[in-house]
Amino acid sequence: MKTKWKYLVSGFAIFVLCISVCTTTANATEVWSEDFDPPVGWTIFGYIYDGLGEDPVPTEGNFSAASGMLVALDDDVNIARHDSDTSVGTWIFDMFVPDDDDGHGNVYVEFLSNGSSFIEFGNASFVSVGAYLDGNEFVLWSIVGSSYSVYEHITDIPLQGWHQIVVSRSSEGRFLVAFNGTIVADVTRTTVTSSIYLQFICNNATGAAIDNLIVDDDPEKIGEYVVSTTTTTTTTTTTTTTGNGSIPFDPTLLILGAGVAVVVIVLAIVCLRRR
Numbered sequence: 001m002k003t004k005w006k007y008l009v010s011g012f013a014i015f016v017l018c019i020s021v022c023t024t025t026a027n028a029t030e031v032w033s034e035d036f037d038p039p040v041g042w043t044i045f046g047y048i049y050d051g052l053g054e055d056p057v058p059t060e061g062n063f064s065a066a067s068g069m070l071v072a073l074d075d076d077v078n079i080a081r082h083d084s085d086t087s088v089g090t091w092i093f094d095m096f097v098p099d100d101d102d103g104h105g106n107v108y109v110e111f112l113s114n115g116s117s118f119i120e121f122g123n124a125s126f127v128s129v130g131a132y133l134d135g136n137e138f139v140l141w142s143i144v145g146s147s148y149s150v151y152e153h154i155t156d157i158p159l160q161g162w163h164q165i166v167v168s169r170s171s172e173g174r175f176l177v178a179f180n181g182t183i184v185a186d187v188t189r190t191t192v193t194s195s196i197y198l199q200f201i202c203n204n205a206t207g208a209a210i211d212n213l214i215v216d217d218d219p220e221k222i223g224e225y226v227v228s229t230t231t232t233t234t235t236t237t238t239t240t241t242t243g244n245g246s247i248p249f250d251p252t253l254l255i256l257g258a259g260v261a262v263v264v265i266v267l268a269i270v271c272l273r274r275r
Helices: 002-026 219-225 251-273
Strands: 030-034 042-048 057-059 070-072 077-083 089-097 106-113 124-132 137-145 147-154 161-169 174-179 182-188 197-203 209-216
Touching: 089 106, 089 124, 089 219, 106 161, 124 161, 124 197, 137 174, 137 182, 147 174, 147 182, 161 219, 174 219
Parallel strands: none
Antiparallel strands: 030 209, 042 057, 042 077, 070 209, 077 197, 089 161, 089 209, 106 124, 106 197, 124 137, 137 147, 161 174, 174 182
């Protein structure tokens, strides 16, 4: 009887250990997050920029977080910058795109950035997703040096209003983008592979806002925010690698799960033989 209990206790310990390993592997790690109540660790600045070829003039930037979200208060180029060196993982945030009478403006989140932006053409290195009001669309795009590349035009989503945007990037450079729970872009690009900052940029977009920002180091985290994998994108201006919208998974979890099953079966056999 004592031997039987010894096997049971040892087997149970192995089972618990396997469950612990599976749980640890499945849980993504949140690197940092921000609910803007109040904001912490942000640098605010801006430019006066007419978009007509004149050099941008630095200014202080004009945001407010009084309502528990970060809101642009004028039509200048307003930039909020936060340290962020995550280059493989998932970025989750809510973005508000305001009505714009003249249709000239944009609201972007540069989730991979060297700290420059689209108005500092020639020095920038970033990947950005956001609303392009001139084209009445969302875009996933990058600038490296003096070259820009539009990864995906996203036109089947109403522009104005609140949107939950989730972006993931794998170590192979595969980007998945989900808007309001639906995968709308699946492309692979390796033009930008590192980051120093995350930047929220508003140009001619008074009232644009961001909230509920999470940066996670696991690209599979996007799967928790997806309810539909129907792709609704249009043809891009660059060659893209478009997948079926499926969410990547770690086969290690499957192997560990099988290991747990084997342990349970072995324990059952040992118990039966020692009766």
